Amino acid sequence: MLKYLLSRVVATIPVVIGVTVVTFVVMHIAAGSYVPGLDLNPNLKPEDEEAIKRYLGLDRPWPEQYLTWIGGVIHGDFGRSMIDGSLVSRHIGDRLPATLELTVTAILLGVLISIPLGVTGALRRGSKLDHALTAMSVGGFAIPGFWLGLMLILFFSVQLQAWGLPFLPSGGVMTPGTGGGDLLDRIVHLIMPATVLSFVYLSIWSRFTRSSMLEVLAQDYVRTARAKGMSERRVVYLHALRNAVIPLVTLVGLELPSLVAGGLIVEVVFSWPGIGKLLYERAIQTDYSTVLGITTFAALLVVAGNLLADFLYAFLDPRIRYA
Amino acid sequence: MIDPIAVEAPQVPAQPVPAHVGRSYWRAAFSRLRRNRIGMASGALLLFFVLVALTAPLIAGFITHTNYSSQDLTNTFASPLSPGHLLGTDDLGRDTLTRLLFGAQVSMGIGFLAVFVSLAIGAAVGLVAGYYGGLIDGLLMRFVDVILAIPSIFLFILMSILFKPSTVTLALIIASVGWGSIARLVRGEVLSVRTRDFMVATRALGASDARLIIRHLLPNVLHVLIVFGSLYLGSVILTEAALDFLGLGINPPIPSWGNMLTNSETFFFHSRWLVLWPGVTIFLAVLAANLFGNAVRDAFDPRLR
Numbered sequence: 001m002l003k004y005l006l007s008r009v010v011a012t013i014p015v016v017i018g019v020t021v022v023t024f025v026v027m028h029i030a031a032g033s034y035v036p037g038l039d040l041n042p043n044l045k046p047e048d049e050e051a052i053k054r055y056l057g058l059d060r061p062w063p064e065q066y067l068t069w070i071g072g073v074i075h076g077d078f079g080r081s082m083i084d085g086s087l088v089s090r091h092i093g094d095r096l097p098a099t100l101e102l103t104v105t106a107i108l109l110g111v112l113i114s115i116p117l118g119v120t121g122a123l124r125r126g127s128k129l130d131h132a133l134t135a136m137s138v139g140g141f142a143i144p145g146f147w148l149g150l151m152l153i154l155f156f157s158v159q160l161q162a163w164g165l166p167f168l169p170s171g172g173v174m175t176p177g178t179g180g181g182d183l184l185d186r187i188v189h190l191i192m193p194a195t196v197l198s199f200v201y202l203s204i205w206s207r208f209t210r211s212s213m214l215e216v217l218a219q220d221y222v223r224t225a226r227a228k229g230m231s232e233r234r235v236v237y238l239h240a241l242r243n244a245v246i247p248l249v250t251l252v253g254l255e256l257p258s259l260v261a262g263g264l265i266v267e268v269v270f271s272w273p274g275i276g277k278l279l280y281e282r283a284i285q286t287d288y289s290t291v292l293g294i295t296t297f298a299a300l301l302v303v304a305g306n307l308l309a310d311f312l313y314a315f316l317d318p319r320i321r322y323a
Numbered sequence: 324m325i326d327p328i329a330v331e332a333p334q335v336p337a338q339p340v341p342a343h344v345g346r347s348y349w350r351a352a353f354s355r356l357r358r359n360r361i362g363m364a365s366g367a368l369l370l371f372f373v374l375v376a377l378t379a380p381l382i383a384g385f386i387t388h389t390n391y392s393s394q395d396l397t398n399t400f401a402s403p404l405s406p407g408h409l410l411g412t413d414d415l416g417r418d419t420l421t422r423l424l425f426g427a428q429v430s431m432g433i434g435f436l437a438v439f440v441s442l443a444i445g446a447a448v449g450l451v452a453g454y455y456g457g458l459i460d461g462l463l464m465r466f467v468d469v470i471l472a473i474p475s476i477f478l479f480i481l482m483s484i485l486f487k488p489s490t491v492t493l494a495l496i497i498a499s500v501g502w503g504s505i506a507r508l509v510r511g512e513v514l515s516v517r518t519r520d521f522m523v524a525t526r527a528l529g530a531s532d533a534r535l536i537i538r539h540l541l542p543n544v545l546h547v548l549i550v551f552g553s554l555y556l557g558s559v560i561l562t563e564a565a566l567d568f569l570g571l572g573i574n575p576p577i578p579s580w581g582n583m584l585t586n587s588e589t590f591f592f593h594s595r596w597l598v599l600w601p602g603v604t605i606f607l608a609v610l611a612a613n614l615f616g617n618a619v620r621d622a623f624d625p626r627l628r
Contacts, residue, residue, distance in 0.1 A: 143606055146584070147568075
């Protein structure tokens with residue numbers, strides 16, 4: 001087990017280095033030594049511009065810039081914003097809780113709803129209910145998330161308010177000025193974005209649980225369990241389900257990266273002050289260094305998430321460890 | 324007067340099928356696909372969107388009698404079925420139907436181009452990595468790991484600011500990430516085909532590496548490409564629409580289904596239809612693409628059923 005884990009960790013190192021190099025290089029092809037805002041100042045003398053670039057380290061060769069930057073990343077410093085000089089890591093720290101609140105809720109909702117749906121579909125294979133669930137998942141997978149978000153806002157926030165009925169807030173994590181202590185207020189704000197975000201997960205995972213469950217139910221040990229006279233409920237939930245959800249763990253693990261990045265569009269639609277919205281805002285202002293920092297942070301999280309999924313999988317399924 | 328029936332093509336007697344020709348894999352797959360009713364219906368819908376995209380200027384010229392950018396500020400927010408505007412008009416009095424037609428050009432054009440480029444790059448990388456193995460394989464696959472580890476939406480945004488994309492560059496931007504998963508799949512398939520007897524035999528005959536890869540490996544992984552390509556189309560359409568919506572893809576005045584939704588909610592009380600039509604269109608196109616993709620997968624890879 002330990003050997004397996006170590007080999008996974010070692011295999012991750014080149015990927016981590018590659019990720020930082022690729023994001024850094026793409027960003028520098030994009031930005032060159034451009035500093036946003038400098039071209040807007042007509043009184044700026046060329047020597048001033050040079051001085052600013054020297055101060056920011058943009059006059060040095062790329063490899064040197066990369067090494068300086070990566071040295072910071074190792075210590076958790078993802079650089080400074082090109083626009084206001086603020087620390088990117090501080091921005092990430094400020095925005096991360098909101099993003100996690102949204103994505104963790106969405107993933108939990110996805111898991112908690114998709115497993116029962118998938119099991120139901122598998123147990124009643126070919127029934128009307130099964131077909132309806134299939135249709136819903138196929139349809140859910142084709143709905144553009146940002147459009148679903150718009151439609152929900154227009155109905156639950158705008159239309160209900162126009163009718164004078166209680167309505168849901170259209171954006172933000174909490175009512176401004178409340179300080180966020182009111183749990184109910186936060187939940188009310190969370191309902192729509194979390195629904196939209198969990199929609200895609202629901203569509204994929206319920207299908208996956210269904211086919212995985214069907215596969216397991218056809219196994220010999222399930223027949224054995226039934227032959228022993230075990231109750232159907234015990235067979236399904238104790239023996240079959242436990243094995244059927246193992247592959248789902250990998251699938252959910254693969255979504256860990258989307259804990260940070262997955263909600264970008266939903267965050268923009270619902271003005272959710274998370275990492276994705278931060279990246280979007282900064283990207284539009286061509287704040288390259290902030291975009292670079294956030295992207296790197298998210299990519300490192302992806303790598304960590306994959307590693308964690310591997311570990312979890314090895315822990316749940318002994319066959320992996322000894323393969 | 325000529326009898327229309329008489330000028331029909333002369334009946335050709337059916338070609339006798341040689342007894343030794345079994346149903347090939349491809350013919351079996353196509354016949355499975357043809358028998359899949361949902362698959363064929365969704366394929367037809369997809370074809371419809373493609374035809375609309377190809378003929379959008381003609382339809383605009385001869386049927387809707389307008390173009391996507393001609394404004395009419397005296398007739399803004401017209402409701403559907405109003406004279407001359409089957410689906411109504413937007414905040415500048417532009418015809419919604421015409422704009423949707425031209426939006427199909429963006430979605431379909433970028434969709435197919437991005438899928439094609441992804442498949443080409445992914446197949447090349449996967450074939451080379453799987454065939455040569457060793458260091459080349461290791462390097463290429465680690466690179467794929469790296470590409471897939473960076474959240475794709477972040478990469479798209481990053482590159483969109485860099486390139487200020489046109490239709491072609493946006494397709495290339497999407498493809499620059501999409502090839503990674505294909506390369507992985509193709510490589511896996513190559514690994515299992517590589518050691519088969521026919522490969523060993525062909526090599527023993529003195530075939531070059533290039534010939535082995537193109538003439539012998541590629542046909543054996545083609546089904547992976549077809550299946551993945553058809554399933555990938557829907558997700559490209561969704562991604563592209565989302566980027567347009569965010570203002571990071573195709574920008575006005577060129578209409579796209581995504582950018583037609585940008586700010587559409589501000590006009591909600593003037594016209595609800597402006598929010599509805601583009602969304603429904605995206606949904607239908609993606610649904611058609613996904614269902615067709617499922618049918619293709621079932622037909623070409625029956626094991627996955």
